[in-house]
Amino acid sequence: MADKADTGRSDSGLVSVSLVQIFRIFFRVGLVAFGPAMLAEMKRQVIKRYRWLREEELLQGLALAQVLPGATFVSLAVWAGNRLRRAAGAVAAFSGLLLPPFAIMLLVSYLYFAYGNLPGAAAVVAALGAVVVALVANATLDIGRTALKDWRGVFIAGLAFAAALLHLNLVAVLAIGIAAGLVLFRTPPAAEGPPPEDTGRRFPLQALAVLAVVLGALAALAGFHPPLLSLGATFFKIGLLVFGNGYTMLPFIQQEVVDLHHWVTARDFAAGVAFGQVTPGPVVITATFIGYRVAGVLGALAATIGVFAPTLFLVLAASPVQARLRSSPWVRAGEQGLVASFVGLMVLVVFNLGRYALGNVPAWIVATSVLGLLRFKRLDPLWAVAGGVLLYLVLQRAVGVLI
Template identity: 30%
Template sequence: MTAPSTHPSYTLWQIVLYMLRLGSLGFGGPVALVGYMHRDLVEQRGWISESDYKEGIALAQMAPGPLAAQLAIYLGYVHYRLLGATLVGIAFVVPSFLMVVALGWAYVAFGGLQWMQSVFYGVGAAVIGIIAISAFKLTKKSVGQDKLLWAIFLTLAAVTVITESEVAWLFIAAGVLVWFWRAPPEWLKKGGVAAALSAQLPPAAGLATSFDPALLTQIGLFFAKAGAFVFGSGLAIVPFLYGGVVTEYHWLNDKQFVDAVAVAMITPGPVVITVGFIGYLVAGLPGASVAALATFLPCYLFTVIPAPYFKKYGKRPGVVAFVDGITAAAVGAITGSVIVIAQRSITDLPTALLAVSATAVLWKFKKLQEPVVVIVAAALGLALYPLMHP
């Protein structure tokens, strides 16, 4: 059902246009976005093989940066290498960037977005249904009947719910565990465990902050740090952004920061695009451009640089086992994040009913487009929020 890796059944422009559409209409954050890519590119169109998709998920989880954007970049790389990765990455990010810049302009021009709370009230609840369906499909496809993978899946789901964050080293540990269990390396069979201790990850390069830069340079350095050193989904970057944007630099106050996160949730594309809105509030269009570029450039480099090695060695038994372990961990964390997001988005009976209804509708009508659900939820939010919060 899937095309051979060396003979793509689609053109470069077809996948670029697909990512442009996903970036324009893909609601639900990273959990839903990676689910859409699997459904559309692996299951329905057969453009990407299951193994290539799993390699992309594993690489995106191993490297810092936003999950959905890195997966999109890797899928662009699969058949069209550097050009594909570059064009796909741009197509995926630019639509939501333009939207948040426009919202940033409106926010500044009209003194806030009072209607946003009403819209997010409905959309935030409906998004739970969207990502729950995506998480279910990913679990069914990636974990299967394997008891070890199920143990990893459940562990990571529980850790994500308890800590409300993604613990990066557990992804690596899960990969190593499955690797050693299924295809132990020769040195392990021979008892050479000490050899493992000599392996080191390359040290992360620090960012120079000893000088007093101009505002745009300061923005660039801060958001580059956010993109380079924060693991997990777009939601995982939010606490890091709060610490710098509100607490350290005092660029925004608490209300403005919450509004920035809400903007990211009610617009399609990657949640991390909130950096564009924040940058706009701090320094206008130049600030938005610098913040977005600084955040996404590291994730692009962390994807395309190791990608050739993933392609070259990805079919070896040890690597396949490692990827399976990381994939199970990733899907477990994604499932746990559904619960975390639900705790924040479901605040009363109407939002609970919206979440359940969205899940039921998407389960029943499998071909229904998610933007339709989002639009209906936004309209309901506009009607219900004033009644529930007079």
């Protein structure tokens, strides 16, 4: 049995860990882990190596993260930090996890927009577009396999697809998904168990303090450059409304930044999604890329704060009522409707990206090959991007020789 020095646990069962330690460990997670691999790295660090949390505790955090809007594994990091050192620990874990991917994406964004038009770069960007179609299609199939288990999920997904195709506002599409979920997935009253006991029911003042600081930071950024307020508010809305992993945010991001605000082109959007795959951290770090395109470093900061801040706020707000929130049949039914809606919206994203990216034979070959490898060989997304780009360049060269 491990001693107190190993576990960091006092006689009261609380963990004795400094904010610097929390920041350092989650900084490491954000530096080396890609997408879903963040969960494995968190388990390796906070459970196996430092023994700050037990596995059942981390699973409780994961359950809450899956109910709340925002990037799931960022929510989990915030939950773990809050469990260790309350709000201060949550902020330490949040900032530590996001700082490395933010800095890396900032560098990638600079290189892309500074040198993306050089000879040869256009072919790489075209290849990235084809790979992204495969990545998003694979994510859609994965989520769809979970969400569309019967006719109810298929019906809601089709409804969301049709509504989005008719250019209905995506907030309204999600509202329709929630309503349909409440009607179709609601557990009959007789099947409901007794409500669980909560450890506390007061709305934490720390959550309000975090929200005030975030809104103040966005307002301060807007003072430097007024468009930053629109940028931050747009991504804040996305982070506040969208559930699941980074892929489920793509329909919202595409509609807002490509179709409505015209901040980036479809070409740049596809490149940003690809870079979100090959850089550490959550996929939705693509927000940094888009923010940089709009307003440089301050734009990248505003977009990143905007899209991730709701996660910090909501985890702090929901933690005291976690058991009741997770077990509520209303929450479960609404969540099922939302996830089914996201499947329909993601199908539309695949359609829109494919219409832009699959304009030649090499692109079709790359997209179908990468999708097949992702489905049947469980190819790592990092290798999917690298291999897809290489294959595209080889095929383009071969087509050029034949012609």
